[in-house]
Amino acid sequence: MNEAPELEGALGISAVERDTGVAKDTLRVWERRYGFPAPMRDANGERLYPAAQVEKLRLVRRLLDQGRRPAKVVGADVEELRALIVEGEAGAGATPVPCPLLQYVRLHRSAELAAALRQALLRQGLQGFVADTIAPLNQAIGEAWMRGEIEVAEEHLYTEQVQNVLRAAIGAYAGTGAPPRVLLSTFPDEVHTLGLLMVEATLAPEGADCLSLGARTPIVDLREAAVGGGFDVVGLSFSAAYPWRQALDGLLELRAMLPASIAIWAGGAALKGRQKRLPGVRVVEDLADTLAALREWRAAAAD
Amino acid sequence: MNEAPELEGALGISAVERDTGVAKDTLRVWERRYGFPAPMRDANGERLYPAAQVEKLRLVRRLLDQGRRPAKVVGADVEELRALIVEGEAGAGATPVPCPLLQYVRLHRSAELAAALRQALLRQGLQGFVADTIAPLNQAIGEAWMRGEIEVAEEHLYTEQVQNVLRAAIGAYAGTGAPPRVLLSTFPDEVHTLGLLMVEATLAPEGADCLSLGARTPIVDLREAAVGGGFDVVGLSFSAAYPWRQALDGLLELRAMLPASIAIWAGGAALKGRQKRLPGVRVVEDLADTLAALREWRAAAAD
DNA sequence: CGTTCATTTCTGTCCTGGACAAAGTTGAAA
DNA sequence: TTTCAACTTTGTCCAGGACAGAAATGAACG
Numbered sequence: 127m128n129e130a131p132e133l134e135g136a137l138g139i140s141a142v143e144r145d146t147g148v149a150k151d152t153l154r155v156w157e158r159r160y161g162f163p164a165p166m167r168d169a170n171g172e173r174l175y176p177a178a179q180v181e182k183l184r185l186v187r188r189l190l191d192q193g194r195r196p197a198k199v200v201g202a203d204v205e206e207l208r209a210l211i212v213e214g215e216a217g218a219g220a221t222p223v224p225c226p227l228l229q230y231v232r233l234h235r236s237a238e239l240a241a242a243l244r245q246a247l248l249r250q251g252l253q254g255f256v257a258d259t260i261a262p263l264n265q266a267i268g269e270a271w272m273r274g275e276i277e278v279a280e281e282h283l284y285t286e287q288v289q290n291v292l293r294a295a296i297g298a299y300a301g302t303g304a305p306p307r308v309l310l311s312t313f314p315d316e317v318h319t320l321g322l323l324m325v326e327a328t329l330a331p332e333g334a335d336c337l338s339l340g341a342r343t344p345i346v347d348l349r350e351a352a353v354g355g356g357f358d359v360v361g362l363s364f365s366a367a368y369p370w371r372q373a374l375d376g377l378l379e380l381r382a383m384l385p386a387s388i389a390i391w392a393g394g395a396a397l398k399g400r401q402k403r404l405p406g407v408r409v410v411e412d413l414a415d416t417l418a419a420l421r422e423w424r425a426a427a428a429d
Numbered sequence: 430m431n432e433a434p435e436l437e438g439a440l441g442i443s444a445v446e447r448d449t450g451v452a453k454d455t456l457r458v459w460e461r462r463y464g465f466p467a468p469m470r471d472a473n474g475e476r477l478y479p480a481a482q483v484e485k486l487r488l489v490r491r492l493l494d495q496g497r498r499p500a501k502v503v504g505a506d507v508e509e510l511r512a513l514i515v516e517g518e519a520g521a522g523a524t525p526v527p528c529p530l531l532q533y534v535r536l537h538r539s540a541e542l543a544a545a546l547r548q549a550l551l552r553q554g555l556q557g558f559v560a561d562t563i564a565p566l567n568q569a570i571g572e573a574w575m576r577g578e579i580e581v582a583e584e585h586l587y588t589e590q591v592q593n594v595l596r597a598a599i600g601a602y603a604g605t606g607a608p609p610r611v612l613l614s615t616f617p618d619e620v621h622t623l624g625l626l627m628v629e630a631t632l633a634p635e636g637a638d639c640l641s642l643g644a645r646t647p648i649v650d651l652r653e654a655a656v657g658g659g660f661d662v663v664g665l666s667f668s669a670a671y672p673w674r675q676a677l678d679g680l681l682e683l684r685a686m687l688p689a690s691i692a693i694w695a696g697g698a699a700l701k702g703r704q705k706r707l708p709g710v711r712v713v714e715d716l717a718d719t720l721a722a723l724r725e726w727r728a729a730a731a732d
Numbered sequence: 733c734g735t736t737c738a739t740t741t742c743t744g745t746c747c748t749g750g751a752c753a754a755a756g757t758t759g760a761a762a
Numbered sequence: 763t764t765t766c767a768a769c770t771t772t773g774t775c776c777a778g779g780a781c782a783g784a785a786a787t788g789a790a791c792g
Contacts, residue, residue: 355536
């Protein structure tokens, strides 16, 4: 309905919300309180954010996701922000995560990337491939992206190629359906599906009957699907960018809707390390823990 | 921050936006203008939408997607809406598009769906499968969705299963790179990727060097990618839900950004049948026409 | 009768500026 | 060290007004 893509490379508030993930209301209140962003106005008095400010907003977003407070970062200048990113990375990650495949995540090397991924899959097996290649590669890509070493298009390219390989591999397990029956999806404002595929790729070789709905299933439909489809477990994935608090709220809401006989498993970077207690929700720390959850479920079901 | 999980099954305005796809501002303005929805208020004066109203909003949304005007549907009662849905479907579709696979698009029949898809693929070959099975099935699903015969979750399920099969099949052509080099994606507000996969599945067997970036690539990044990656063609896909005019604007903008040596191909339901004059853009009517475009390009390149 | 163009109506998005509860932080008491 | 109360920060919501672009309508024309 909108999207006049703003000739000089400046974006409207809606486009900025889409590109940075910062809500329109929040953008306006930041401007009021911290003096940043300071968009221009078009002929109609509507905000127009220059590309540089959008870029800085992306930085700010990353820092907030790292746990910083807005008062410290919204308003600081770009130099300071970059310093903070390096600092935060050193403190948190500690591991630089070097990954040999990273060099192939380039538009003109897509064929090599695809080949290398397939080769790694054959070498490590599906579960090992996901845990030892894809997971670190994901993290490396995320960090490289934050450092501005990777283009948007290249990140898309990477996601596509990994999907191709994983989906083909998962397809090989089609039809081997043993309990539990697991329904996988994400909440409506989470678009990242790689996490779901990784879980599916981890569970499928164990003979679990996995079904992914992809991203963005409304909570109500999730309940309908879980109950109507006779599922034992509903699995949700949350990427690092997902607001932590929102995940908890959504999980509690879903928990209240589902019968107690259906388990909820939740995992992903947004939940990692947070030890919020979620009654009735199994928080999965990583892929290995996913397998643990599977064993727990089967042990409990055996009684 | 939000999401007090709405004890009586009523949702806050944010949750309703998520679940229905109607923006908060729009919900408020509908209330002001048409008297619907008419949410309750919580202790703090904030809107609380009862489940029934959310359900009705879903109906309204469907009718708007069908092309109805808000004045006619927001405000009508549920009976009328249901009547309109039946009527609209009779007038528009005309062809019931019976598709045998449609019966398997059920949560408890996902295994049968996957098996039937694979079987059809083997029987028809990749190109035939896409043209004669997936394309009609897509349309049938769309119509069934309009009629309310299909759940959100079931539509997601379908998309996932088709992706699994297509991506596995496309993977088999990896590495066979003959010109032209084709970059595929969608504009930032188009999330549907099935169209891209169908194009890729149609071109790959012809030996074309296809690379999909998935959905939602910003136009600027599309230019960077096309130029930097040495592509000959940029292909864009537009689902039926995409605003027609917006597609034209975006295509013209992209055309202006790209060097003349890079062709633009555009296709999808949003462009089908429209009388369009788009200088420098090859509008592709359907999958067969995609192959025609490929032949044209190769003929021109041979000079 | 079908097209093209101008005018009116409809509709979604944006605006300002105020309010408030939940989340986070601090510091004193146990 | 932990617990809890008081304080500060921060994102979301609200009202009600404005307006541009899309859709519908009507007029002029071939």
